[in-house]
Amino acid sequence: MDTNLPFSDKPRVVIVGCGFGGLQLAKDLANAPVQVVVVDRNNYHNFQPLLYQVATGALEADSIAYPVRKIFAGQRNFLFRLADVTGVESATNTLHTSVGEIRYDYLVLATGSLTNFFGIESIERNAMQIKSIPNALNLRSFIFQNFEKALLTADAAERQALMNIVVVGGGPTGVEISGSLAEMRKHVLPKDYPELDLGKMQIFLVEAGPALLGPMSPASQADAGRYLHELGVQVQLNTSVKRFEDSKAYYSDTEFIPTENLIWAAGVNGATLPGLPDAVVTRNKRVTVNQWNQVEGLANVFAIGDVANLVTDEMPKGMPMLAPVAQQQASVLAKNLVRLTKGEAPQPFEYTNKGVMAIVARNKAVVDLPKGVHFNGFFGWLTWLFVHLMTLVGFRNKVVAFVDWAFSYFSSDQALRLIIRPFKRRDMRDDQGKRTAEHLTATAEYNPGPPAIQEA
The missing domain is CATH 3.50.50.100 (FAD/NAD(P)-binding domain)
Structure with a gap:
């Protein structure tokens, strides 16, 4: 049932999506004591802010895209699988994909957003x-x-x-x-x-x-x-x-x-995944997370970027759906994942508006x-x-x-x-009709790592 992911005695971090958040997280985990598996439906990172220039002929498509495998060439703890995610089963730490199942110790949803047509x-x-x-x-x-x-x-x-x-x-x-x-x-x-x-x-x-x-x-x-x-x-x-x-x-x-x-260009929804508890999925399909970007009620599942709905006193409607938010969340989460593997308490995320x-x-x-x-x-x-x-x-x-x-x-x-x-x-x-969020997934040989740390 695996997708030929190699055996590792280190905890496996599965990142769904290689947009701004997923890309930053995988980079920041380069020297961490974990196995990093990125799953995306495309084999490239897409620079979405410049898509309109491709649409109007100002830029060619290959000038705003870059192959995922080339980005991470030389990162020894990195693995990539091309697939569509079909759901998540948190009770068994399993991600279901179009090419099989991937088991995880820590799952990070960085699936981005989809166009919201408001039912029209x-x-x-x-x-x-x-x-x-x-x-x-x-x-x-x-x-x-x-x-x-x-x-x-x-x-x-x-x-x-x-x-x-x-x-x-x-x-x-x-x-x-x-x-x-x-x-x-x-x-x-x-x-x-x-x-x-x-x-x-x-x-x-x-x-x-x-x-x-x-x-x-x-x-x-x-x-x-x-x-x-x-x-x-x-x-x-x-x-x-x-x-x-x-x-x-x-x-x-x-x-x-x-x-x-x-x-x-009137609206977007979070690109959530089937299998998450209904209680954590908001009206605009974003996933409710706490101050550690941890999905509410799921100790070892996290969400960052557009799909994550992090509400604070300063942001009562959730963090803005911007690339800097996703990148900052990714950097903090990378440090927190290392802390969790060591049994240490995570640090809260604070957004710096640049x-x-x-x-x-x-x-x-x-x-x-x-x-x-x-x-x-x-x-x-x-x-x-x-x-x-x-x-x-x-x-x-x-x-x-x-x-x-x-x-x-x-x-x-x-x-x-x-x-x-x-x-x-x-x-x-x-x-x-196809999901336009960048989240592809695959299956892997699984080696159980340490259990997730519950909220302190």
């Missing part, structure tokens, strides 16, 4: 999302395919729907892709489609709340709104898209925006730092570029991204307008 079936069936590299490539192909169709149709209404783009969700993803699409409309599409009247192309950003970038400062919200207005993006606040069908995005029973292109940022377009970005520090414009844009460039995994990826950004900046062009994988809407359910 027509949107789930017809809208595009940006949660994975396949999603981003599909979106890029779909947009350019629709422009090719717009060239061929003699129906003005159909042409308008093919060119219009509606982005739902005014968070960082929605703001960033709206700005990127607006720049593409100004600099790129006129070169490729001179026969089309691109002055008629409309980009809508629809947000259900009263402001864009809800978690950021009022100054950042105002700056982002102003930048989008300058780019010609039509921002509609306090507006919800209720359904999407027949090339119409309805925001009331009778009012709609004609479009074939609806990008859903700031948040969002880019809107070239020379237009907003940055919020602790203690109320805010800046924007060109300096904010440089800060955003530097932070994301340094966070990319792999020297090659950093160089490729830098060259692509420099080329785009000085030429006002994007060279990656490729329809590599033609996409049809009937493919949507096959692609989006």
Whole structure:
């Protein structure tokens, strides 16, 4: 029943997912007296904050992905298995996967998040999302395919729907892709489609709340709104898209925006696993954890990152679903796992807010730092570029991204307008019906380690 994991007399730590949290945890356990097994459905780490640039042709997919095995080459206590997780059985310390069962001493859920369609079936069936590299490539192909169709149709209404783009969700993803699409409309599409009247192309950003970038400062919200207005993006606040069908995005029973292109960036759920107690799974599918990132009621199961719901006095709605949170949780948990193997008490997690940022377009970005520090414009844009460039995994990826950004900046062009994988809407359910969180799993030869330490 095992997946040929080697025997070890050390405790086995199984990490489900190699996103920001899982990657950091596995690295931090490099010299720990444990066997580290990472399970993911992809064999690469995906830098999600830049997926929108893949979708709009600013970056190629392989510049934001890096092979997991290459990242950990030389780490002697590291093992990787490619599989889908199908459930967890905490009573027997067993993880069920598409390739068998893996026994664990300590289990860490770093499964990330999935798109939340809020139960709107027509949107789930017809809208595009940006949660994975396949999603981003599909979106890029779909947009350019629709422009090719717009060239061929003699129906003005159909042409308008093919060119219009509606982005739902005014968070960082929605703001960033709206700005990127607006720049593409100004600099790129006129070169490729001179026969089309691109002055008629409309980009809508629809947000259900009263402001864009809800978690950021009022100054950042105002700056982002102003930048989008300058780019010609039509921002509609306090507006919800209720359904999407027949090339119409309805925001009331009778009012709609004609479009074939609806990008859903309005919400996420935690990518929880079957088999966890119902009591620990919250309304938005995040897993309730305590101050040690330990799943409530399960002494040797932990969760970090987007899937973990850690409530504190400062964060009554749980920690924000940000990469720095996942990375900090991972670093603390790595130390705590070593403590647990030694019979020592774990230390509580405390989040250090280092700031948040969002880019809107070239020379237009907003940055919020602790203690109320805010800046924007060109300096904010440089800060955003530097932070994301340094966070990319792999020297090659950093160089490729830098060259692509420099080329785009000085030429006002994007060279990656490729329809590599033609996409049809009937493919949507096959692609989006699969779990997009990065959690794959496998089975292993098991050697029992020391029992988990109960809460002190």
